[in-house]
Amino acid sequence: MYFSVWAALLLGTFITYKVAYIDLGRFNAAVALTIATIKALLVALFFMHIKGAHEKLLKLVVISTLFFLFILLVLSMADYGTRTWS
Amino acid sequence: MSDSTVVGLHHEEQHHPELLHHFAEPQQQRDAASLGMWIFLGTEVMFFGGLFCAYLIYRRWYFGDFGAASKSIDATLGATNTAVLICSSLTVVLAVWAAQIARRTLLIGSLVITMLLGMVFLGIKGKEYKDKFEEHHVPGASFSFDHVAIPGHPDQYANPRHAEIFFALYFIMTGLHALHMIIGLGLFAWLLYMAWKGRFTPEYHTPIEIGGLYWHFVDIVWIYLFPLLYLIDRHP
Amino acid sequence: MSMATTTIQPVERENYLNKEYGVGSWLFTTDHKRIALLYLISITFFFFIGGFFALIIRLELLTPASDLVQPDTYNKLFTMHGMVMVFFFLVPSIPATLGNFLVPMMIGAKDLAFPRINLLSWYLYIIGGLMMLHCMLTGGVDTGWTFYTPFSTAYSNTKVVEAGLAIFVAGFSSILTGLNFVVSIHRMRAPGMTWSRLPLFIWAHYATSIIQILGTPVIAITLLLVAVERTLHLGIFDPKLGGDPLLFQHLFWFYSHPAVYIMILPSMGVISEVIACFARKRIFGYSFVAFSSIAIAVFGFLVWAHHMFVAGISIYAALVFSILSYAVAVPSAVKVFNWTATLYKGSIHYDAPMLYAFGFIGLFTMGGLTGLFLAALGIDVHVTDTYFVIAHFHYIMVGGALMGYLGGLHFWWPKISGRLYPESWARLAALIVFLGFNLTFFPQFVLGYLGMPRRYADYSHMPEFQVLNVLSTAGATVLGVGYLLPMLYFLWSMRYGKPAPDNPWNAAGLEWMTSSPPTTFNFEEEPVVTWEAYNYDELDRGHKQEVKVVG
Numbered sequence: 022m023y024f025s026v027w028a029a030l031l032l033g034t035f036i037t038y039k040v041a042y043i044d045l046g047r048f049n050a051a052v053a054l055t056i057a058t059i060k061a062l063l064v065a066l067f068f069m070h071i072k073g074a075h076e077k078l079l080k081l082v083v084i085s086t087l088f089f090l091f092i093l094l095v096l097s098m099a100d101y102g103t104r105t106w107s
Numbered sequence: 108m109s110d111s112t113v114v115g116l117h118h119e120e121q122h123h124p125e126l127l128h129h130f131a132e133p134q135q136q137r138d139a140a141s142l143g144m145w146i147f148l149g150t151e152v153m154f155f156g157g158l159f160c161a162y163l164i165y166r167r168w169y170f171g172d173f174g175a176a177s178k179s180i181d182a183t184l185g186a187t188n189t190a191v192l193i194c195s196s197l198t199v200v201l202a203v204w205a206a207q208i209a210r211r212t213l214l215i216g217s218l219v220i221t222m223l224l225g226m227v228f229l230g231i232k233g234k235e236y237k238d239k240f241e242e243h244h245v246p247g248a249s250f251s252f253d254h255v256a257i258p259g260h261p262d263q264y265a266n267p268r269h270a271e272i273f274f275a276l277y278f279i280m281t282g283l284h285a286l287h288m289i290i291g292l293g294l295f296a297w298l299l300y301m302a303w304k305g306r307f308t309p310e311y312h313t314p315i316e317i318g319g320l321y322w323h324f325v326d327i328v329w330i331y332l333f334p335l336l337y338l339i340d341r342h343p
Numbered sequence: 344m345s346m347a348t349t350t351i352q353p354v355e356r357e358n359y360l361n362k363e364y365g366v367g368s369w370l371f372t373t374d375h376k377r378i379a380l381l382y383l384i385s386i387t388f389f390f391f392i393g394g395f396f397a398l399i400i401r402l403e404l405l406t407p408a409s410d411l412v413q414p415d416t417y418n419k420l421f422t423m424h425g426m427v428m429v430f431f432f433l434v435p436s437i438p439a440t441l442g443n444f445l446v447p448m449m450i451g452a453k454d455l456a457f458p459r460i461n462l463l464s465w466y467l468y469i470i471g472g473l474m475m476l477h478c479m480l481t482g483g484v485d486t487g488w489t490f491y492t493p494f495s496t497a498y499s500n501t502k503v504v505e506a507g508l509a510i511f512v513a514g515f516s517s518i519l520t521g522l523n524f525v526v527s528i529h530r531m532r533a534p535g536m537t538w539s540r541l542p543l544f545i546w547a548h549y550a551t552s553i554i555q556i557l558g559t560p561v562i563a564i565t566l567l568l569v570a571v572e573r574t575l576h577l578g579i580f581d582p583k584l585g586g587d588p589l590l591f592q593h594l595f596w597f598y599s600h601p602a603v604y605i606m607i608l609p610s611m612g613v614i615s616e617v618i619a620c621f622a623r624k625r626i627f628g629y630s631f632v633a634f635s636s637i638a639i640a641v642f643g644f645l646v647w648a649h650h651m652f653v654a655g656i657s658i659y660a661a662l663v664f665s666i667l668s669y670a671v672a673v674p675s676a677v678k679v680f681n682w683t684a685t686l687y688k689g690s691i692h693y694d695a696p697m698l699y700a701f702g703f704i705g706l707f708t709m710g711g712l713t714g715l716f717l718a719a720l721g722i723d724v725h726v727t728d729t730y731f732v733i734a735h736f737h738y739i740m741v742g743g744a745l746m747g748y749l750g751g752l753h754f755w756w757p758k759i760s761g762r763l764y765p766e767s768w769a770r771l772a773a774l775i776v777f778l779g780f781n782l783t784f785f786p787q788f789v790l791g792y793l794g795m796p797r798r799y800a801d802y803s804h805m806p807e808f809q810v811l812n813v814l815s816t817a818g819a820t821v822l823g824v825g826y827l828l829p830m831l832y833f834l835w836s837m838r839y840g841k842p843a844p845d846n847p848w849n850a851a852g853l854e855w856m857t858s859s860p861p862t863t864f865n866f867e868e869e870p871v872v873t874w875e876a877y878n879y880d881e882l883d884r885g886h887k888q889e890v891k892v893v894g
Contacts, residue, residue: 023200068197068199093153093156100656139530268584
C-alpha cells in the first residue's frame with residue numbers, strides 16, 4: 022500500500038512539473054498548490070499514519086496548527102488585500 | 108490500568124528495559140513521545156509559516172519580477188529533488204515497518220538508503236546554490252539581475268531590487284529546509300547506530316517512528332517549496 | 344514516612360532539596376522541582392536587571408530635560424528594560440517556576456513527560472540570557488523591544504543581531520516548556536484525574552502552552568530574518584529596497600500579542616487557586632473559567648494588528664482587528680465575574696496570597712478596560728505611543744501578572760521550601776506593592792491622555808508634565824521597596840522560618856498531599872482521584888482527604 026502512495030506522489034510531481042509549462046493563466050498556481058496539498062495529505066495520512074490513528078488528539082493537533090497558520094496568512098492578507106480599496 | 112507495583116518502586120524484572128522511571132507503562136511512554144513529536148512538528152509548521160507568509164505577500168506584489176527570478180532557477184533539478192525526497196519518505200516507512208516485524212537487515216538497509224537519498228538531495232541543492240553563486244544571484248553586495256525580461260512581457264525588465272527579495276527568500280527558505288535535512292541526517296545516523304546495536308524490537312522502536320515523522324515533515328515542506336519557488340511562471 | 348507534625352526538623356526527612364548535594368546534582372538534575380528553582384533564581388536575576396533599567400528611566404524622567412542620560416542612552420534603557428522584562432522575566436516567570444514545580448504534582452504524576460527536555464529548556468534560557476547580558480554589556484540595543492524596521496535592520500548602530508539571536512534562543516526554551524506541559528497534561532494524569540477535575544491552574548497553563556507552541560516560532564523566524572537582513576543588507580523589510588516594514592510588524596505582533604496572554608494566563612490560574620482556597624469555596628462557574636482560558640488563547644491570535652492601527656494598515660483591516668479585540672476581552676471578563684462570584688458568601692481569609700489576589704482583580708480589570716479604550720480606533724489615534732499605552736500594559740503586566748506571581752510564590756512557598764514566610768511582613772509588602780504600583784502607574788494614564796509621548800527622554804517642550812512624572816517616580820521607589828521585602832524574607836525564611844506542615848492552608852489539590860517540601864518523586868504511590876476539584880466543603884468539615892492509592 023505504501024508503494025501505491027509512493028507512485029501517486031511521483032505522478033503528482035510529474036504532473037505539476039509538466040503543467041507548469043502550459044499556460045493556464047491564473048490557474049497555474051491553483052493547480053500546482055492543489056496537487057501539492059494532495060501530496061502533503063497523502064504523506065500525512067498514510068506515511069505519517071494519521072489515517073490509522075486511534076486517537077482524535079493527533080488530528081486535533083494537526084488541524085489546530087493548520088488553522089493558526091491559516092489565520093496568519095489570511096488575516097495578513099486582510100491588510101495587504103485591502104490597502105488599495107477606496 | 109497501571110500496576111502500582113511498577114510505579115515508584117523498581118522491580119527490575121517486571122518492567123521493560125527501555126521504560127523510563129516516570130512513566131507507568133511503555134504504552135504511556137510511546138504515546139507521550141508521539142504526541143511530543145507531533146507538537147514539535149506543529150512548531151516547525153509555524154516556523155516555516157512565517158516565511159511562507161512573507162513569500163506569498165511579495166509574490167503577490169511583485170509577480171512579474173518574481174516570475175523572472177523563478178525562471179532562472181533550474182526546475183528540472185527541483186523536480187528531481189522532489190522525487191528524491193518522496194523516495195526517501197518511502198524508505199522511511201519501510202524502515203518503520205521493518206522494525207515492527209523485526210527484520211533487522213531491511214531496517215538497516217532502509218535507513219541507509221534514506222540517508223543516501225538525503226545526501227543526494229543536499230548534493231543537488233549544492234549544485235543549484237553554486238549555479239546561483241556564479242550567476243551573481245546571491246543577495247548581497249555582488250548581486251546583479253539586470254536586463255532580465257519578465258515572463259510574458261518581453262519588453263519589460265524585472266526590477267533587480269524585487270528579484271533580490273525573491274532570491275533572499277529562496278535562499279532562506281531552501282537553506283532552512285536544507286538545515287533541517289542535515290539535522291535529519293544526523294538523527295538518522297544515530298538511529299542507524301542504534302539499529303546496528305540491535306536496540307529496536309517490535310515492542311520498542313519509538314525513535315524510528317518519531318524520526319520518521321520528522322523526515323516526512325521535511326518532505327512535506329519541500330512539496331510546497333517546489334511549486335512555489337520553481338514554478339511561478341514557466342510557460343513560454 | 345509518617346505525616347510529620349511541625350515539631351520534626353525538616354532536614355531529617357528526605358525531600359527533593361536534601362536528597363543530593365553539590366552543584367552537579369543541581370546542574371544535571373531532571374527533577375522538575377529543582378529545575379523550577381533554577382529558573383526561579385535566574386528569573387529573579389533578570390528581574391533585577393530589568394528593574395534597574397526602570398529605575399534609571401524613572402530617575403531621568405524626574406526632570407523635563409534629558410539631563411541624567413543622553414537620549415541615545417535613554418533609547419537603550421527603555422529597549423533593554425522591555426526586552427529583559429518581557430522575554431527573560433515575564434514570559435518564563437510563572438510557567439517555568441510555579442508551573443514546572445506544580446504541574447506534575449497537580450495532575451498526580453512523578454515528573455513531566457520529558458524531564459531532560461525540561462532541563463534543556465533551562466539551559467537554553469541561560470544561554471539566551473548570557474547572550475543578552477553580553478549584548479547589554481557591550482553596547483546594548485536601542486530599537487525598542489519591538490525591533491521595528493528599517494531602523495533595526497538598516498540604521499541602528501547597536502547590537503541588534505545579538506539581541507535578536509538571544510531572544511531567538513530563549514524562545515526555544517519557551518517552546519519546549521509549553522510542549523512538555525501539553526504532553527504531560529494529556530498523557531500523565533493520574534487515574535481518576537479527569538479533565539473536569541483538573542485545577543484551573545492546569546487549564547491556564549495548558550492554554551498558555553498552546554500559545555507558546557504556536558506563537559513563539561513565528562517571532563523566532565522574524566528575528567532570524569531581521570538578523571539576516573541586517574547582516575547581508577537585504578531588503579525584505581526595507582522600503583528603499585522594495586520591502587515592507589509593515590510585514591515585519593505583522594510577523595512580530597503575530598507572536599507578541601499572544602505573548603501577552605502567555606504572561607497573564609498563568610497568573611489567572613494562580614488567582615483561581617488562591618481565591619478558591621481563601622474563600623473556602625469552589626470557583627464559581629468552573630467550566631466557564633476553564634474554557635475561557637482556552638478561548639483567550641485562541642482569540643489572542645486573532646487581534647495582533649491592533650498594535651498597528653496607525654502604522655499604515657488598511658482601514659478595513661483595522662476595523663476587523665478592532666472588532667476582534669473587543670471579542671477577546673470577553674473571556675477575561677468572564678473570569679473576573681466568576682472570581683467575584685466566588686467571593687460572594689465565601690469565608691474570606693486575608694492572608695498575603697489573598698491580598699495579592701484582590702490587588703490582581705482590581706488592577707487587571709483597570710488594565711483590561713483601558714485596553715478596550717485602545718481597541719477603539721478613534722481613541723487609539725490619539726493615545727497610541729503615549730503613556731496611556733504604557734500605563735495600560737503595566738497595569739496588566741505588573742498589576743496583574745506580577746501580583747499573581749507574587750501571590751503564587753507566597754501561596755506555595757511552604758510547599759516549595761518547607762518553611763513558612765512571616766505573614767505580617769508579607770501582608771505589609773503586599774500593601775506596599777499595591778500602593779506603590781498605583782502611585783507609579785495611575786499618573787501615567789493621565790500623562791498619556793494629556794499627550795505625553797512614550798520613549799522620550801526629554802519632555803522639556805511640555806514641562807507641565809513634570810508633576811505627574813515626579814509622582815510616578817516616587818511610586819516606583821515605593822514599589823521597589825515592596826518587591827525587595829519578599830526577596831529578603833523568603834531568603835530569611837529558608838533558614839529561620841517555621842517549618843511548614845504539609846498543608847498549611849488546608850487547601851485542595853494533589854500538591855498539598857505531598858510532604859513540604861516534597862520528595863523527589865512527589866508521591867509514594869500513584870494517587871487515584873475520586874473527588875472533584877476545590878472540595879473545600881469536605882476539607883472544612885475536617886474530612887481529611889486520604890490519598891487513595893492503587894494496589
